[in-house]
Amino acid sequence: MGSLIDLLPLAYPDAVVVVGAALLGMTAGALGVFAVLRERSLVGDALAHSALPGVAVAFLVTGAKDVGTLLAGAACAGIVGALMMVGIERTSRIRPDAAIGVVLSSFFSLGIVLLTYIASTNNANQAGLEKYLFGQAAGLLERDLIVMAILSAISLTLVALLFRALKTTLFDPNFAGSVGLPVRVLEVAMTALLVVAVIVGLRTVGAILMVAMLVVPTVAARQLAGRLAVVLPVSALIGAVVGVTGALLSARAELPTGPVIVLVGFLVVMACVLLAPGRGVIWRARKLARDRRRTLTEGVMVDIETAIHAGPPPTAAELALVSGRDPRVLRRVLRRLDREGMLARDGDRLHLSEIGAAAAHAVLERRNLWSAWLEHGWQLQLPDAREPNPSDLRASLGDHYADRLQALAVKES
């Protein structure tokens, strides 16, 4: 550990902070996956809050201030909290979210009462316990880092060894049970891993905000990756980056570490939720807008084509009336069609240009193909599970089946 700290081009105290925050972020990031994907994020929150009275009791019993002892106390309290949540859920008719609320608030209150009592005893050793509320990266010792590193190494090795079993249980516990996996044991193991993540991070981030370090990296990583085997390392990496950035910023600005780390994490999540390709909010909104615009434009082209076939070319007002479209929307679409060279105007009256007519015919053909699918699809006997895409049946079914569908429709008429 010492050599790693020496390697970093930073002053010694900063280097300790960086290594500590990286360990915390990596561990919480990877293990938090087992909270978020089980839809148990708040269990992580309750575990973190439950750890606080454990720290206080450990201090009262041993009088020691070293991180190892206090974290052992935190782990015991976390496990008791977890057992209580499961117990309340199983034996009473209280729902899981309510059980979490009860355990979280009562353990946390107990922690505050004990910490206040310790503060009133004027024990010379007690200074610093309040760090476990909001976290403080500064003041970590090298031997604290060694404890954290050992815990991370053990838990991450366990995840690697149990990866398939954990993945199967997370995704489909019924199936996991049917092939003989000990589902209960694995679920307990996942909760135990969360306890480890909490105690690795408790000193740096604090009990109140620890849940963010479990949830934030997973949420961000899920936006970017589609396989658990990728989500896990990406989440660990995001956790480490967030942890280190936040810890350094807080050390420089002399702010509490936990909140600064969480704020950095929030920025990362926002960026991923908004910008991620495929899953990001902006990407999806743009796709939706594009699809809507296309449907609208195609609809108007077909309206014009149909009107021309039925009688004299329509004016914009007539077109609005016939098609039942909002005149303002229609004007906007017509302007767009004009820009794309699809329209040929004859005074007020609207024609389609050559390319406009070709485009309208293509749309009509696609529509005909779709209604042919609805009527004759069952006769196609598709060889596999391909699904028709209404907006482009030819591409989704393949030319062979599109042609057969057209033939079936023609034979009918």
Place this chain on the structure above:
Amino acid sequence: MRSTAETLAAPALEVRRLTASYSSRPVLWDVDATFPMGALSAIVGPNGAGKSTLLKAALGLIATDAGQALIQGRPVKTSRDRVAYVPQRDAVDWDFPITVREVVEMGRYAQIGWVRRVQRSDQTLVADCLERVGMAAYASRQIGQLSGGQRQRVFIARALAQQAQVMVMDEPFAGVDARTEADILGLLQELRNEGRAVIVVHHDLGTVRAAFDWVLLLNVRAIAAGPVADVLTPETLRRAYGAAGGLETEEQEPRWAA
């Protein structure tokens, strides 16, 4: 160790005096039933009759009050490699970060071992299973991008990958389109013709009559079990469905290519 002949003669699944309850309400009461090998069997009954519970209890997935279940004559605990279970489709989170291929690979994990590498032969088998359900082109897709019918096909491919002699499926036809239903039914009949046992929880008595060999009529208790023609009589249906036994006259939904 039993002899092979004995194993072959033993029924695919046998439950004896199976009783299970949620809190104090019994959902399964003293159920005896056998399902033969080489047959397509259905478990039918009204809502809340305990159909899914019967499967879960037989496979040891939920606690039972009494009774036991045998797969090919042996306790379930020692014959997990002989049975493949397809749970209800909506029991899992379809936004889970996993690809179609990985889901089907899950069917191999118990044989490969939970730590060892996936062998080339397993990969080939997984590809074959996907091909068999018509999903070969979707192997690298995220499961969240699939339609309901495609998801069911993936679940069935995973069961195929287990290469088990007994396949147990919970509502595989619920919420799938007509084409998928016809395809799946065809596949189940192929499996039956290979000599395996296929046991399916199902709703639609029409399909059961048309395509299944064996049926268990369940309403908390086992009302009747045996060949379809013997079991599905107006009398037994009335006993299972009560006053709503008029299901008999209900018009059949037209089915694609069924």
